[in-house]
Amino acid sequence: MKLKNIILSTAFLMAFSACDDLFEPAVENFKQPSDLENMPSWAVGLLGHAYIGNPLGENANNWSFTEVATDDAVSNDVNNGYRKMAAGAWRSDNTPGDLNRWQNLRASWQYLNQFLEISENVEWAKDPKASELFKMRFQGDAYGMRALYMYHLLLSCSGWADNGQLLGIPILTESETVDSDFNKPRNTFKECIELLNKDVERAVEMLPEEYGDLDEKTGVVPDKYAQMGVDIAYFNRVFGDHAKNRMSARVARAIRAQAALLAASPAYSEGSEVTWEEAANDMAEVLANLGSNPIAGIDPTGNKWYEDHSGIQNIKAGYNRPEILWRSNKNESADLEKAQYPPSLFGQGRVNPSQNLVDAFPAANGYPISDPKASYDPQNPYANRDPRLALYIIYNGCKAGASNSVITTAVDGNNNDAMNKFDGASTRTGYYLRKFLDMNVNANPSNTTNGFHIKPWIRYTEIFLGYAEAANEAWGPQGKGTHGYSAYDVIKAIRQRAGIGENGGDPYLESVKNDKDAMRDLIRNERRLELCFEGFRFWDLRRWKVDLSKLNETVKGMKITGTNYEVVEVEKRDYKDYMYYGPVPYGEILKFNALIQNKGWSAVVNELI
DSSP: OHHHHHHHHHHHHHHHHTTGGGTSOOOOSOOOGGGGGGOHHHHHHHHHHHHHTOTTOSSTTOOOOGGGGTTTEEESOTTOHHHHIIIIIOBTTBOOGGGOOHHHHHHHHHHHHHHHHHHTTOOOOSSHHHHHHHHHHHHHHHHHHHHHHHHHHHHHHOEEBTTSOEEOOOOOOSOOOTTSOOOOOOOBHHHHHHHHHHHHHHHHHHSOSSOOOOOTTTOOOOHHHHTTTOOHHHHHHHHSGGGTTSOOHHHHHHHHHHHHHHHHSTTTHHHHOOOHHHHHHHHHHHHGGGOSOGGGGSOTTGGGGGGOHHHHHHOOTTOOOTTEEEEOOOEEESHHHHHHSOGGGTOOOOEEEOHHHHHHSOBTTSOOTTSGGGOOOTTSTTTTBOTHHHHHEEOTTOEETTTTEEOOOSTTOSSTTSTTSSTTTSOSSSOEEOTTOOTTOBOOTTSOBOEEEOOEEEEHHHHHHHHHHHHHHHHOTTOOTTSSOOHHHHHHHHHHHHTOOBTTBOHHHHHHTTOHHHHHHHHHHHHHHHTTTTTOHHHHHHHTTOOHHHHTOOEEEEEEETTEEEEEEEEOOOOOTTTTSOOOOHHHHHHOTTOOOBTTHHHHHHHHO
16 A cells, blocks of 8 residues: 555656646747747748738639629629629628738738848848848848738728728738737828838839849849849849749839729729829839830730640749749649539539620620621620630530530530539539630549649739720820830730731721720720639729629620520629728727728628627
């Protein structure tokens, strides 16, 4: 018994000693900001969070398809957040997907501020000159990413408040601690744009136009680095091929141009004081990357960049084709095809393009199908149409997939590709998505063949169309400002690339080239077509402040029975007049009384409480 008591006592003492942490916590592997000054690989990890939280999406398959909440598409998924939103479920406490960016982006903003604060004191390399260059690169990267975050936060959360101000987000240029005052008011939209522009300027001062190794014999070190005594070896060490596809000076300028276009638009211009001329000049500065005559630099295959299976497969890390300014990493999978292929190709047909969008594609001769000169036949609707229609949308009789199968969407079709044939996989509109898909993919689960994808984060076509829009508003269809090309020149080149026109000309474009209003409509339509399903339409309709009836335009489809084609209603929209601007999340308004909600959003929540 005595021995037993000794054993029990010893076990008790051992257990008690193992619980020291209950009284004095053991040292854990938590790093304070000051600790990272001697740990460069950890310090740069803070910057890495900016890419993990990139609002453009890390994954090549990560398309949000906000078009489902517009007149361009519907989804056959009853749980799709954008589908519910468009039907009237949008509230400040119920904002779906990529539209709800406040918390995630502001959390990543904190990492950027922390990084900028400690980066001055980090020894980035043993060699002092290399260390200074790495500091410039990383700080420029952080400022550029902070500008990107600001732009996307303004897209989703800025708006007019009841006090008559156009508000953005609370501006924080220092990192927060547990002792910080988190109850900060929102700065004005104008102040947010000013910070974005300052961050872009810092990024441009520090970063190269583009990363890449310089040839040791013929390469020329950019002047801003050469003045520091930097030679090719130093440049390649810091800014060489290994750094490609990171934030660069040209990417930062593109973000500034995107923000300027937003700020100059009808929904924001009164509060931003940004002019169309400023937006056009910012766009032109980006297009200067393509040479003294940017129109000549338009990628002739840029409107079908996703079709290049072998080109994407073999693309070197960080390298881009002429169309793409910034992109995701390459992805090899069949996930996108499994989600979007028609059911006969083992897909779920999730995004269904609308008849509204199909009708926006002109005739092959360039005339809108509503114009008698288009010779449009409602009972043969896909004949003699803009070639982009077949590039981007699968309609009845199209061939698709690795097997080049004919897709029949007619309601009397003999498989689940038929309109409304099978809930959750069949099309609701008579159309399936083709854009982005690699037609070499076999999505059969028993014999899957993957495809290769990239996701452009910024395309030059977007910048060209942004320039055309701003230039037309600033100087008219053929005005050039201080640049060598006009809105008319841009639209002519883009439509020529698409294969539109007759007898080597574009008679419809020529008929509107002196009419600013008609050119505006054409530019907006070209933007709709060229950038369809790339996440622009939802924001464009709102920044243009289109009539509410346009936001609520009923989505239509094509019901085909035998040889009869009938346009039918598919899904109604239910947006209110305050929904041109998104809300600040309701939970943030509850937590912080200094935050002012955008006009209209507080009332709808109060009605539900």
